[in-house]
């Protein structure tokens with residue numbers, strides 16, 4: 490039986506790497522798939538992993554219809570055994586419904602990968618629908634870590650180094666490297682819930698710990 494799988498984790502938890510590995514393993518056994526993504530950091534129609542692997546992909550624009558794409562391909566004599574869908578948080582709820590229909594009506598496996606919540610810790614519409622519809626939901630086993638060492642569960646956005654909670658939901662970007670001499674104006678940092686709630690990023694924690702301690706008054 491075909492299934493709708495949803496693999497989720499914070500940014501930088503290995504989702505795109507797993508998407509490419511999943512494709513590799515299925516293709517190695519002669520199965521024929523299609524790879525989809527949208528708004529990948531590496532550019533249009535590309536699925537990229539921070540481990541350095543990239544693969545050509547089909548870009549999913551607004552209004553793209555997965556059901557129509559698959560039916561049209563099969564009607565024209567194409568073969569499709571599975572779909573790989575990266576950055577699925579950006580898909581619309583209607584597109585996730587189409588993916589579920591592809592699984593149920595055409596017996597094609599769908600492997601979707603994406604983050605659950607945005608920088609405000611609200612569910613992305615695509616991820617919310619995946620949680621509602623997926624046959625299996627898997628949280629990535631490689632844990633991204635907060636600066637405090639706890640498992641990171643939230644994605645924070647920083648602007649010029651300061652964590653923000655207002656702005657557009659979709660802003661393509663990357664997690665900042667601590668040693669980066671020229672940090673991006675908009676960047677992301679994964680945090681545990683407590684430090685996301687307190688807006689305590691690594692940089693702010695360092696500044697607080699370096700601040701002179703108040704003198705004890707007797």
Ligand SMILES: Nc1ncnc2c1ncn2[C@@H]1O[C@H](COP(=O)(O)OP(=O)(O)O)[C@@H](O)[C@H]1O
Pocket residue numbers: 498499500501502503504505506507537538539540631633
């Ligand atoms: N230089 C490196 N050496 C080993 N592992 C790395 C390196 N750079 C990145 N990684 C691994 O790649 C993961 C990020 O993979 P990626 O597929 O791009 O994540 P996601 O799609 O979830 O944002 C990191 O969590 C880390 O495990």
Ligand SMILES: Cc1cn([C@H]2C[C@H](O)[C@@H](COP(=O)(O)O)O2)c(=O)[nH]c1=O
Pocket residue numbers: 499500501504505528529530603604606607608609644645646658659660661662663677
């Ligand atoms: C939290 C958050 C993230 N994004 C963007 C930033 C990246 O381009 C992708 C996530 O990619 P990854 O492969 O999981 O690292 O999403 C965004 O647009 N809005 C957000 O709130």
